[in-house]
Amino acid sequence: MLTLYGVPGFGSAISEVMLAMTREPYDFVNVEGFDQPGPQQEKLIAINPLCQVPTLVLEDESIMTESAAIALMLLDRHPQFAPRPGTPARDRFWRLLVWLVANVYPTFTLADYPERLVDEQQAQLKANAQRLRKTYYQWLEQELGEGPYTFGEEITLLDAYWPVLRCWGPGREWFAANTPKLNAMADNVCVRVELETVLKANKLL
Ligand SMILES: N[C@@H](CCC(=O)N[C@@H](CS)C(=O)NCC(=O)O)C(=O)O
Known part of the structure; x- marks a missing residue:
């Protein structure tokens, strides 16, 4: 299962819409507050030192970032969406x-x-x-x-x-x-x- 780290309305929303379009199941982890020092930032940095959303954890636990790269990864799985x-x-x-x-x-x-x-x-x-x-x-x-x-x-x-x-x-x-x-x-x-x-x-x- 994919896990998306994001904040409602932030850039992670772009990836969430893509995941919903392609009907890829995923868990969502809300890291609201990640852009200020604190536990949410620590949680995100622990998996993605770039500390940006979207951050997507793939099935093999590897990390995928960048909304365009996530789009291209999803296209490999669902080529009908381009x-x-x-x-x-x-x-x-x-x-x-x-x-x-x-x-x-x-x-x-x-x-x-x-x-x-x-x-x-x-x-x-x-x-x-x-x-x-x-x-x-x-x-x-x-x-x-x-x-x-x-x-x-x-x-x-x-x-x-x-x-x-x-x-x-x-x-x-x-x-x-x-x-x-x-x-x-x-x-x-x-x-x-x-x-x-x-x-x-x-x-x-
Ligand atoms: N190029 C990235 C940009 C992601 C990005 O800048 N996300 C913003 C939130 S909408 C962010 O995490 N900003 C915090 C920061 O840059 O420190 C993408 O396309 O996904």
């Missing part, structure tokens, strides 16, 4: 998956923990990271098609990101007004019956 290999859609899937975690995700790290990067002008760094994130989302919006999902009729693991990201900054109202295609895809993920429990547990509905 476009078929050898198609242009497959290439786009890889590109968008890597682009998201290489570009959008770091803007959260910069904005949430500016003190890791600079001693001064932390508020400016935070504001600039948030502004940069909006330009990324605007680029993403013009890359998206008409749906109902990122790759048309079939849901893929990339769609797991949309309901989670739109609940983070700049917030649901901004996504509804500025990225209507992404917002509609998030809505389409949110009505999937097999995801209801996980979406509710992470306050994504």
Whole structure:
């Protein structure tokens, strides 16, 4: 059985949506408070010195981190959750998956923990990271098609990101007004019956 260490509504929610999509059974360990010194942080560091969520413990007790790597691992088990290999859609899937975690995700790290990067002008760094994130989302919006999902009729693991990201900054109202295609895809993920429990547990509905 897989064990996911996470916090409701945090990045672990992306992996939880993927696990629910693929119907992989897993246990959930709530490590709320892990980003402050204390017993929750100690619990997470003991298994993952990177001290980030998602942290997934695999059947053989090895540790898997990184939402994109978890997606690719799940795809090996459930290949139907990405476009078929050898198609242009497959290439786009890889590109968008890597682009998201290489570009959008770091803007959260910069904005949430500016003190890791600079001693001064932390508020400016935070504001600039948030502004940069909006330009990324605007680029993403013009890359998206008409749906109902990122790759048309079939849901893929990339769609797991949309309901989670739109609940983070700049917030649901901004996504509804500025990225209507992404917002509609998030809505389409949110009505999937097999995801209801996980979406509710992470306050994504
Ligand atoms: N690249 C990682 C990023 C994971 C990440 O930054 N998670 C956040 C929570 S949403 C975290 O654990 N932050 C604490 C930290 O970076 O110290 C992924 O895609 O899973």
